[in-house]
Amino acid sequence: MKIVFFGAGNMASAIFTGMIEKGTVKAEDIYITSKSNRVAAMEFKESLGVNVSYDDAELCKDADYIVLASKPQNFTDVAERIRPYLEKKTKLISVMAGIHIATIQEEAGMENAVARIMPNTNAMVQYSVNGIAFSDDFDNKDELIELMASFGKNVVVGEEGMDNITAATGSGPAFLYYIYEQYAKSLEELGFSKEDAEKLTRNLVIGTGKTLSERPESFEQLRTDITSKAGTTEAGLDTLSEFKLQEMISKTLGSARDRSKKLSER
Numbered sequence: 174m175k176i177v178f179f180g181a182g183n184m185a186s187a188i189f190t191g192m193i194e195k196g197t198v199k200a201e202d203i204y205i206t207s208k209s210n211r212v213a214a215m216e217f218k219e220s221l222g223v224n225v226s227y228d229d230a231e232l233c234k235d236a237d238y239i240v241l242a243s244k245p246q247n248f249t250d251v252a253e254r255i256r257p258y259l260e261k262k263t264k265l266i267s268v269m270a271g272i273h274i275a276t277i278q279e280e281a282g283m284e285n286a287v288a289r290i291m292p293n294t295n296a297m298v299q300y301s302v303n304g305i306a307f308s309d310d311f312d313n314k315d316e317l318i319e320l321m322a323s324f325g326k327n328v329v330v331g332e333e334g335m336d337n338i339t340a341a342t343g344s345g346p347a348f349l350y351y352i353y354e355q356y357a358k359s360l361e362e363l364g365f366s367k368e369d370a371e372k373l374t375r376n377l378v379i380g381t382g383k384t385l386s387e388r389p390e391s392f393e394q395l396r397t398d399i400t401s402k403a404g405t406t407e408a409g410l411d412t413l414s415e416f417k418l419q420e421m422i423s424k425t426l427g428s429a430r431d432r433s434k435k436l437s438e439r
């Protein structure tokens with residue numbers, strides 16, 4: 174197996190680190206190349222044992238998968254690098270938000286099989302949620318599905334579902350981090366030091382996540398379990414429910430989905 178990553182940034186490194194740490198793919202079978210962060214690429218070579226190369230012919234030769242992991246805006250440059258050397262058997266896997274399968278095939282200049290995947294940075298701890306859409310001619314889907322299961326839970330959504338999943342779970346961690354940032358700031362306002370506010374918030378989130386991973390009850394049930402009659406939680410929730418939280422979240426996701434759609438207008 175030879176998997177080549179064009180792009181070695183946040184998302185690519187989350188995926189290959191996740192795959193290596195899980196043991197699904199050997200580091201020696203992974204090749205990475207980048208543009209801006211060559212130092213970081215060398216650090217991955219040293220820490221994980223992956224191959225680093227800037228020789229496009231060598232990179233593309235006999236590749237089973239080429240993962241397109243640059244920003245969407247850099248895809249034209251990446252396509253130029255791979256086009257002369259791309260072999261028909263190589264499957265293209267795009268993590269880029271908003272670039273359609275047809276556009277990828279067009280820019281690659283060959284009708285290679287393409288899968289669009291939309292993971293998130295939780296791939297690094299093997300807890301991504303991965304949306305997947307395949308081109309019609311993509312054979313042996315199970316192999317890719319299995320590879321991706323090594324760093325998260327898969328949902329085959331089809332291309333029409335990609336904009337939504339990009340907003341919901343691709344960008345999703347950033348929305349949650351933003352909420353945690355506000356939570357920590359509010360703890361500071363209560364009088365905790367910056368350090369304690371960060372520590373308390375972090376452990377609150379980790380503990381809540383662990384509970385969710387171990388208990389099957391609904392969010393509502395878990396919330397109800399904490400809410401004593403006339404108690405502190407009830408008072409807090411009464412105030413929280415005065416704000417239009419769901420509307421805020423829906424609008425946030427809507428903007429992210431719309432940007433994903435816009436990125437596809439190339």
Ligand SMILES: NC(=O)C1=CN([C@@H]2O[C@H](COP(=O)(O)OP(=O)(O)OC[C@H]3O[C@@H](n4cnc5c(N)ncnc54)[C@H](O)[C@@H]3O)[C@@H](O)[C@H]2O)C=CC1
Nearest residue numbers: 180181182183184207208209210243244245247250269270
């Ligand atoms: N960061 C995230 O949470 C997620 C990102 N994505 C998608 O992943 C892609 C990458 O995002 P990040 O990793 O966050 O960006 P990043 O900026 O961390 O990494 C981009 C990488 O692309 C490389 N690159 C740029 N031009 C290149 C070229 N011509 N040849 C080879 N490499 C080139 C850069 O050197 C860098 O290593 C984007 O298309 C984004 O839509 C998808 C899901 C989640």
Ligand SMILES: O=C(O)[C@@H]1CCC=N1
Nearest residue numbers: 270339340343344345
């Ligand atoms: O912000 C972005 O465009 C990418 C796609 C999903 C997460 N990060």
